[in-house]
Amino acid sequence: QVQLVESGGGVVQAGASLTLSCKASGATRINYANWYRQSPGKELELVAHITNGVGTEYADFAKGRFTISLDLDQSTVGLQITSLEPEDTGVYYCNADCNPPQRMPTGLTVHHYWGRGTPVTVSS
Numbered sequence: 320q321v322q323l324v325e326s327g328g329g330v331v332q333a334g335a336s337l338t339l340s341c342k343a344s345g346a347t348r349i350n351y352a353n354w355y356r357q358s359p360g361k362e363l364e365l366v367a368h369i370t371n372g373v374g375t376e377y378a379d380f381a382k383g384r385f386t387i388s389l390d391l392d393q394s395t396v397g398l399q400i401t402s403l404e405p406e407d408t409g410v411y412y413c414n415a416d417c418n419p420p421q422r423m424p425t426g427l428t429v430h431h432y433w434g435r436g437t438p439v440t441v442s443s
Contacts, residue, residue, distance in 0.1 A: 321345040321417045321432050328411060328437030335403050335441075341396040341413030341434055348418040350430065352396040354387060356439075358409035366411070367398060403441045410436040 327339040343349055351370040357363045367387035368376045375387050388397040396413055413434040420430045 320421065321419065323413050323415060323432050323434035325411065325413050325434045325437035328439045330440045330442065331403055333404055333441055333443050336399070336401045337403060337439060339398040339400070339411055339413075339437060339439075341398075341415070343394040343396070343415055343417055343432070345419075346394045346415075346417040349389060349391060349394060349396070350416040350418070352387075352389060352413065352415035354385075354396070354398045355412045355414060356407075356409040357412070357436075358406070361409075363412070369396070400439075403439075405441045405443045408439060408441050410438050412436045 322344045323341055325339060325341045327337060331337060349371060353368045354366040355363050356366050366378055366381050367385055369387045369389050377385060384401050386399040415432055416430045417432055420428045422428050
């Protein structure tokens with residue numbers, strides 16, 4: 320069974336940097352991964368995407384300050400954030416398409432997994 324566990328969040332001052340990490344325990348392969356965030360009072364939004372062997376994509380607000388990475392040896396997805404702003408406050412979630420797949424109660428087999436999130440608070 321694959322489990323995604325995020326870490327690295329915390330309370331930081333504006334202008335600081337953070338590196339978030341998502342460990343995919345039990346995964347034999349990570350095909351692609353995403354980082355999402357949910358800021359207070361806002362909907363869940365996609366921050367960055369990485370596909371194994373293909374490349375990365377970023378939301379417009381994330382370009383220039385966010386960097387997503389994939390370490391296949393460690394089964395870890397990283398998200399580096401620089402020049403943090405109070406607007407970056409929120410819970411950051413990791414989502415990944417991994418092998419082996421999981422069997423859902425409906426009988427479907429899916430490769431998608433979610434972590435429980437790591438909170439980031441940026442003070443001004």
